[in-house]
Amino acid sequence: MAGAGVALRLEGVRRVFDGTLNNPVAVIAGMDLRIEAGEFLAVLGPSGCGKSTLLRMIARLDQPDGGSIVREPEGGRAQTAFVFQDAHLLPWRNVLDNAALPLELMGVARAERREAALAALGQVNLLEAVDRYPAQLSGGMRMRVSLARALVTEPRLLLLDEPFAALDEITRFHLDVQLRQLWRSRGMTVIFVTHSISEAAFLANRAVVMSRRGGAIKLDRTMELPEQRTNELRADPRLGQEMKLLLGAIEE
Amino acid sequence: MKTLRAILPPLIPFVAITATMEFLVREGFIRSYLLPAPSAVFLAIWENWGELAQAMLKTSASALAGFVLSTFTGIAAAVLLSSSRWVQKAFYPYAVFFQTVPVIAIAPLLVIWFGYGMQTVIASAFVVSIFPVIANTLTGILSTDPALRDLFRLYGATPAMTLFKLRFPAALPQIFTGLRVAAGLAVIGAIVGEFIGGGGLGSVVDVARTQQRVDKVFAAVLLASLLGLALFGSINLISRITLRRWHASEQTSQQAQ
């Protein structure tokens, strides 16, 4: 579904953190990247390579120290959604109110946001848990609430920072499939930061590998894999090949 | 049965210590004019119940009033302090003053400012109990999950929204910790206020001490402790009820996907 996503143009993006007094560390030293509308992009790299920093800048939670990040088209608050590594739900609210939170913050009326939240929760198969509280949910269920919350504003840009890293493998596999389905049905641009090479290969149709230092892109690979991704693909040799390429770039 | 299991562990040392003390005083190992036998203390409570009950009521009222004042003022002050780093740096040291000033030194000042009577006792309870409320509330508000703060920022929440929908509710467990500490302190503050300003259990302790009636002193002190315990327990209960959804039991959290 083209047009439902946002395209991004990063030019000369630079982000510097204070290292020692006269020696600031450039976490990202001039990155160029173009992301098409509706793409599912995975971002890989070793720890400390700046991938989370990159994501935060794209989300506009952080400002670059140099260069520009342009969105096409520009949009309002509803445009972007962010999913963190932990679900980060409000423990004093039930599942429904948690999912509805973004709309509440944007001033949407109660009835409307209830409806939208129910719809989003339906998309992640959590309708039977709407009245429960986060403390009563498993890790996987909490992450699904977090996903529903991200989807409730019908974002055109969905950013995820290692969202499934804290979950067990079976849950991960299920959520990977679910995420991919949601992307296919809505068509938003997805940028997915991960440590996991297999997850990156499985989920994305394009992957970039960032260098250890300085945020340079070592590999920009469009996956040669079918559009339909099911868990059977996990055992497919084609997935293995993509993973080999990605691993090679990381280990270089 | 469950209540019995809850009461039994603290009850056993209590019975053991009381029995030991009773024995030591009766056999003369401890002089009764220095430390009364527990039986003497209970007898003193029984014989002076009318006076002690009334005194206890008065001290409770003052301590409670001082505590409620601390709660509201303390939370409001902490919210104000959290609004900007400059405000915090400028005014927090004065909040610390409430913690460090020895109340027994300023109680006479309180009498001069507020006169003799319950208002001074309440003021004393307030002064002694406000700091933990401010400190804990401030810590709670300032230590909100950064990811949630980012989330609120992402969707354009105003500072007011972030305060009332995120930071304050998130701070509640910490606020209750502060209130638990403040509860006991409010009782102590009230008793000290009563030493100087008159009335309540503080006055009973002061007069009994002058009369060398150690049994009555301990009776009043025991009742004061029970008062503090009651207030502390009430806060605990309110805390548990308010926060019950946050800390559901282990069993229910292991739901199947």
Added chain:
Amino acid sequence: MLRRAFLKTALKTGPALGLLAACGKSAKIRLALDWKPEPEFGGFYAARFESNGVDQRGLDVEILPGGAGTPTVQMVGAGSAEFGIVAGDELVVARSKGNNVVALFAVYQDSPLGIMAHASRNLSSIGDVFKAGTVALQKGLPFAALLEKKYGFSHVRVVPSPNGDITAFLNDEMFAQQCYITSEPLTARKKGVAVKTFPVSDTGFNPYSTVLATSDETLHKNPDMVKSMVAAVREGWRAYLDDPKPTNEKMHQMNPSMDADTFAEVAEVQKPFIESDETGKNGLGTMTKARWETLIAQLKDLGYIPAAIPAEECFREL
């Protein structure tokens, strides 16, 4: 860095520890006062510094100043002080509870307790004080119970005694407070308020005051030491009465809250309480059985003691 700090600490504590060990050798005799160093204790401080009487008799006395609520009678009973300053009525009550302290030397022959009121009220007797206004008293004291029994407190608001502080008194004309006749009225007059003082002794309740006491046990185990102590104290009081100035200076340094002029004034004003025909005949600090008997009867009457105790057990003339 750490080694230097360690050496520094060792060098400082070493000699101190040595001194402490040396102190342990001579048994210090502790005298616990029930208030700060003031003229009412002048003779004790004079005994230590002035006439040298103490040192000559081989007594190493440490005077422990007190404050509001210092429990001297319990300290002596428990053995945390060999001697203490107590009130006569306090002593009787203690004995009735099994705390056997015994009086040795009564500095104040007459009780210096009183009620002070603003002179502008034109009150004529102590009973008038309880007709209106506020009265600050230590309610637990026998004399307060006596006043309540005699005059009733229903027309006044009774508040705790401010322990020497006269701020409330100065600010409120209808405020009367318990005082030492030798102390608060002087301070009030200095602040420009005319006062009328009513001695409690006028009601007939007149216990010995600022009494040097020890425990029956100490007296029994160490009669010579106690005798020496009393003799030294008697000499000290004589010296202080004859010339209070040097001792006042010493006490003023320990207690700057009272100024030098007041020290001199109080030392003068307290003389009639300390010296009388009785003390002229039998020596400073003398006590009689009759006085103790009267006190015991009064305390029984007020309900402070359940039964009368033998007066001769309450004091010793040494």
